[in-house]
Amino acid sequence: MHMRCLVVSLASSWRDRSLALGAMLALFAAHSAGARADGPFTLTSANVRGGGTVQSAQVFDQNDCKGGNHSPQLTWRNAPAGTRGFAITMFDEDAPGRGWWHWAVAGIPATVDSLPENASSSGFLQKLGAVEARNDFDTDGYGGPCPPPGKPHRYIITVYALNSDKLRLAQGRPALMFDHEIGTAAIGSARLVVNYGR
Structure with a gap:
């Protein structure tokens, strides 16, 4: 039982980290896009x-x-x-x-x-x-x-x-x-x- 709880906890933790990493990457991409010109010359x-x-x-x-x-x-x-x-x-x-x-x-x-x-x-x-x-x-x-x-x-x-x-x-x-x-x-x-x- 304890092993099962540990696996679920690790899975949840991994998912949360993945979501957090995805959110950080999205913010970075948005910031980079804003740093570029708004369109063509x-x-x-x-x-x-x-x-x-x-x-x-x-x-x-x-x-x-x-x-x-x-x-x-x-x-x-x-x-x-x-x-x-x-x-x-x-x-x-x-x-x-x-x-x-x-x-x-x-x-x-x-x-x-x-x-x-x-x-x-x-x-x-x-x-x-x-x-x-x-x-x-x-x-x-x-x-x-x-x-x-x-x-x-x-x-x-x-x-x-x-x-x-x-x-x-x-x-x-x-x-x-x-x-x-x-x-x-x-x-x-x-x-x-x-x-x-x-």
């Missing part, structure tokens, strides 16, 4: 949406294009671990030849997760210590969409998470050079593809 904008049409405020403002030439408001979330800075580009993949660079900016601090509308020409980026490339309109900073009349073009706006805040870039260097340097330090990216035609 994403990019959103108050001015444009993925698959949508670029508004007049973001369109180029020279020649036969009559827009505001304001760089769009951008917000990004859940950058990968190890991010030490950000860069942003805007590229027209439908332009003839090698495509058309509309914007490239690097040197955005890792503490920043959004840019206001018109950050390019308002001085906001300069205050952050960021540098902007010379775009394919041959001007420094943002140059909005201005495709030839016909089929709408697709514009790829990309934010890059970088593992370095020391890129070999300076204000006014060609956008293609920015693209190369950004590519050497990128550890993640998020993008929006928007459309514009005339």
Whole structure:
């Protein structure tokens, strides 16, 4: 009889320990999940949406294009671990030849997760210590969409998470050079593809 009670007691004790261990593992898993990013690296904008049409405020403002030439408001979330800075580009993949660079900016601090509308020409980026490339309109900073009349073009706006805040870039260097340097330090990216035609 005593032996039977001992076996039951040991079995109960083993079950309790197993339950306690299971509960501890569940708590550990929940804590670990909370320590990770809440989701994928994403990019959103108050001015444009993925698959949508670029508004007049973001369109180029020279020649036969009559827009505001304001760089769009951008917000990004859940950058990968190890991010030490950000860069942003805007590229027209439908332009003839090698495509058309509309914007490239690097040197955005890792503490920043959004840019206001018109950050390019308002001085906001300069205050952050960021540098902007010379775009394919041959001007420094943002140059909005201005495709030839016909089929709408697709514009790829990309934010890059970088593992370095020391890129070999300076204000006014060609956008293609920015693209190369950004590519050497990128550890993640998020993008929006928007459309514009005339």
